[in-house]
Amino acid sequence: MQPLSSEQALFLLQDTYLPALKNEQRITTKVIEAVPLDKGHYRPDPVSRTALELAWHIAAAENRFLETTINGEFNTSASARPESVRNSADVAAWYAERFEKNLDGLTKLRSEQLLKVVDFRGIFQRPAVTFLQLAMMHSIHHRGQLSTYLRPMGAKVPSIYGESYDDAQARKAAQAS
Known part of the structure; x- marks a missing residue:
């Protein structure tokens, strides 16, 4: 496999990953916001994370x-949840603020930074720009998990x-009235 060129790295960032990240962040925010504020403790199984932990x-x-x-470096320390983040609305607000800051940072990167090879826990090494795809895949995977928590905790699935069943029902009800 040929290494990425500068042009390819910039194309991936500007024309592929940034638009997709913005779209996925919007969807992920809807799922996080759908967790009822008083149901963050819900977990479908004792070995599962709670809804708040997963969000x-x-x-x-x-x-x-x-x-x-x-x-240009993978930080192996997971971010501790701040004391101020107590429910799904707090997670969504933190997520939006941090995402916007990072999105701004991404738009300023040069091709050399995008091409820097980053080590992921000694498991693999790949160009920094490709971690954006990993970000999306990881979020989509766990967002799917979180969406399965919603109905059992009494929430609507966005x-x-x-269109979800719940949004379809709301649309039909609005059309009928």
């Missing part, structure tokens, strides 16, 4: 991967890639 993991890990691209 935090999604928000913090995604931003850690974005920061990996920006800083539309993700297509």
Whole structure:
């Protein structure tokens, strides 16, 4: 496999990853916000994370991967949840603020920074720009997990890639009235 060129790295960032990240962040925020404020303790199984823990993991890990691209180094320390983040609304607010800061940082990167090879826990080494795809895949995976928590805790599932049952029911009810 040929290494990425400067032009390819910039193309991936500007034309592929940034638009996709913005879209996925919007969807992920909807899922996090759908967790009822008083149901953050819900977990479907004793070995599962709570809804609040999972929402935090999604928000913090995604931003850690974005920061990996920006800083050219993977930080192996997981972000501790601040004391001020007590429910899903707090997670969503933290996520939005940190994401916007990191998005701004990403737009300022030069091709040399995007091409810097970053080590991921000794498991693999790859160009920094490719950690943006890893960020999306990781968030999509855990967002799917979190979306399965919603109905059992009494919440509505928002539309993700297509209309959800709950959004369809709301639309039909609005049309009928």
